[in-house]
Amino acid sequence: ILEIAREKVPQGSASATRMEHKTIKLTNPKPFRFRTN
Numbered sequence: 001i002l003e004i005a006r007e008k009v010p011q012g013s014a015s016a017t018r019m020e021h022k023t024i025k026l027t028n029p030k031p032f033r034f035r036t037n
């Protein structure tokens with residue numbers, strides 16, 4: 001999950017990243033927090 005999110009961050013815009021954050025947060029809150037740090 002972290003790798004996919006990382007690749008999509010530069011490709012997508014701020015809105016895309018926000019949508020991904022929501023999906024990641026719903027699936028697993030741990031990786032979401034790790035990604036922000």
